[in-house]
Amino acid sequence: MARVVVDVMPKAEILDPQGKAVTGALQRLGFAGLAVRQGKRFEIEVDGEVTDERLGQIHDAAEKLLANTVIEDFAVRVEETA
Amino acid sequence: MARVVVDVMPKAEILDPQGKAVTGALQRLGFAGLAVRQGKRFEIEVDGEVTDERLGQIHDAAEKLLANTVIEDFAVRVEETA
Known part of the structure; x- marks a missing residue:
């Protein structure tokens, strides 16, 4: 069994309201x-x-299903399993 | 500017309906x-x-705000910035 990790993040130029909310909550x-x-x-x-x-x-799966490539970037990497 | 990444995942023993839905969609x-x-x-x-x-x-912030430690595990790591 191997593990692959897909990270999906909002593109740098896209507003990230969730992140903004978290930033505000941390400050409070x-x-x-x-x-x-x-x-x-x-x-x-x-x-x-x-x-x-x-x-x-x-x-392909990440591009089609996991990320919305209009507003999100994704990265695929293999993770070592212990 | 340094970057720290916090990964939050559902605990292994907790059902993950989102993940299950994605698994099903990938199969289809x-x-x-x-x-x-x-x-x-x-x-x-x-x-x-x-x-x-x-x-x-x-x-501390991850434990208090980012993760719900009843049902989620989290990991904090420093990421190299280019």
Whole structure:
């Protein structure tokens, strides 16, 4: 079982109201000087080995389903499993 | 400007309906053999240097605000910025 992680974040030029809300809440709680952007993290357990073909598929899946590429960037990476 | 990343994922023993929905949708789109769990990713830009004290604060903030520790695990890590 291998694990692939897909990180999806709002593009830099896109407003991020969730992140803004979190930043504001942190300030009110006394945590100053932190600017937060909020995105999504998908942990994907892959049956069998993670070949280049499999990674390509996951890249396609991320583009089609996991991220809205109009407003979000995504990154696919293989994570070492202990 | 340094960047700290907080990953928040549903605990292993907790059902993850979002992840289940994504897994099902991937299967219907023809991507078989993938099991997805969905969590959140927070990218935090820190003013100044990331000292151990600062990291401790962010850890507290993650515990109080970013994660619901009853049902979610979180991990804090410093990310290299190019």
